[in-house]
Every structure is written in structure tokens, then in C-alpha cells.
Amino acid sequence: MKLLLASRNAGKIAELDRIVAAAELANLQVLGLRDVPEYPEAPETGATFAENALAKARDAVAATGLAAVADDSGLAIDALNGMPGVLSARWSGGHGDDEANLRLVLGQLGDVPDERRGAAFVCAAALVVPGRPDVVVHGEWRGRIIREPRGTNGFGYDPIFVPDGEERTSAELSAQEKDADSHRGRALRALLPHLRAL
Known part of the structure; x- marks a missing residue:
């Protein structure tokens, strides 16, 4: 069965593909946009992340007729009252300018002491299958924001986010380590019982 991940992000598609393979769901073929x-x-x-994920998945099903998964995720920083949140990809004004977004967040947190730099990556993932009820699940990855970027194995805010229990940033972790703990990995794994039922 074909399962469409409503994304052009090759990293997200590869992540879902790895999770599906690890769960031995050989009947599912993951496609991207x-x-x-x-x-x-x-x-x-x-x-909310859930509203955006559900809208993207419903659009994908309406356009293709395939079962679709979509996610929306971002960074929620405690000292910024949960922002940038759903605005994470366009926090600096333009959509997807990772460097500008990262620099803006670091500037906004400049005077915030280390002990108050808690944050979480948050993800909502939606599964929409024609003729079945829609499913939305969530994943969260707690950590803290450091003062200077480190690492190249990621995108967005990964270079400034250190997960709880780690000294490395998200951008210093391997793909397998991120799959095991990340907000998106947790949300996508929460979909597995529903994917098995397809």
C-alpha cells in the first residue's frame, strides 16, 4: 500500500521510511510529494501544530486519493512563552530561513540565564485515510537552548537545542539517535498501531 508523507523534506521522508522499516511494515511504501x-x-x-498537520494530510488525500501522513512541528521555548511555536519556520519573517530564525532566537534569549533556557521540540502528526476516522498524535522532546550553534546533522534549530540527558546538540546526533528520541520520531512511532491496521 502506498503511504504519502505530505512533505518535500527528504530528511522527513527518510525518517518515516526508517521507522516503517524498523516496524517491519513491509506492506507500506512511503512516498513524498x-x-x-x-x-x-x-x-x-x-x-496549533495539530490543525496544520491535519490540514496538510487532508489536502494530500483530496489531491491524490492516497492514505497520507503529515506533520507540523516547531520549537517551544519556555522563556518566550512557548514561541516560536507554529511560527518556527518563519520566526524571522521569511519562511525557511534557518540561519535568520536561529540568530533571532539567540538574540531574544541573550539575557536569559542558562537555568531558564528550557525548551521543547513539539510535533503533531496526522494520518488521514479515505473512509476512516482521522488520527492525530503528538511527540515532544525536552531540552535546553545553548548560546552558540554546534553540529551539522540537522536543520532549523537543531544546532542550538541540547536534549535532556545529553551534552551534544540535536545537530550533533546521528540520524538513528534522533529517530529514537526526537519529537517527530515519537509522533511517527505513535502512528504505528494505526499504520499496522491499514
Whole structure:
């Protein structure tokens, strides 16, 4: 069965593919948006990660007829009252400018002492299958924000996020280590019982 991950992000597609393979769901073939005919994608205007994930998955099903998974995720920083949150990808104004977003967050936290730099990566993942109830699950990865970026194995805020129990940043972890603990890995694994039922 074909399962569409409503994303063009090769890293996310590879992550879902690894999780599906580890769960031995051999009947599922993971596809990304590059594998299906292009369709108009609505902007992410939801107030929550769950609203955005569900909207993306529903759009994908309507356009392709395939079962679809979509996620929305971001960084929630305690000292910024949970922001950038759903605005994580466009915190500095432009969408997807990782360097500008990262520098803005570091600037906003400049005077915040180390003990108050708690944060969490948060992910909502939605599964929409024609003729079945929609499913939304969540994953959270707690940690802290450091003062200077470190590492190259990631994107977004990974170079400034140190997970609880770690000294390395998310960008210094291997793909397998991130799959095991990350917010997206946790959310996608929470979907496995529903994927097994397909």
C-alpha cells in the first residue's frame, strides 16, 4: 500500500521510511510529494501544530486519493512563552530561513540565564485515510537552548537545542539517535498501531 508523507523534506521522508522499516511494515511504501503529481498546497494558517498537520494530510488525500501522513512541528521555548511555536519556520519573517530564525532566537534569549533556557521540540502528526476516522498524535522532546550553534546533522534549530540527558546538540546526533528520541520520531512511532491496521 502506498503511504504519502505530505512533505518535500527528504530528511522527513527518510525518517518515516526508517521507522516503517524498523516496524517491519513491509506492506507500506512511503512516498513524498515529489513522487506524486503536483497539487496546490494551502498555507499553514492553523493556530496549533495539530490543525496544520491535519490540514496538510487532508489536502494530500483530496489531491491524490492516497492514505497520507503529515506533520507540523516547531520549537517551544519556555522563556518566550512557548514561541516560536507554529511560527518556527518563519520566526524571522521569511519562511525557511534557518540561519535568520536561529540568530533571532539567540538574540531574544541573550539575557536569559542558562537555568531558564528550557525548551521543547513539539510535533503533531496526522494520518488521514479515505473512509476512516482521522488520527492525530503528538511527540515532544525536552531540552535546553545553548548560546552558540554546534553540529551539522540537522536543520532549523537543531544546532542550538541540547536534549535532556545529553551534552551534544540535536545537530550533533546521528540520524538513528534522533529517530529514537526526537519529537517527530515519537509522533511517527505513535502512528504505528494505526499504520499496522491499514
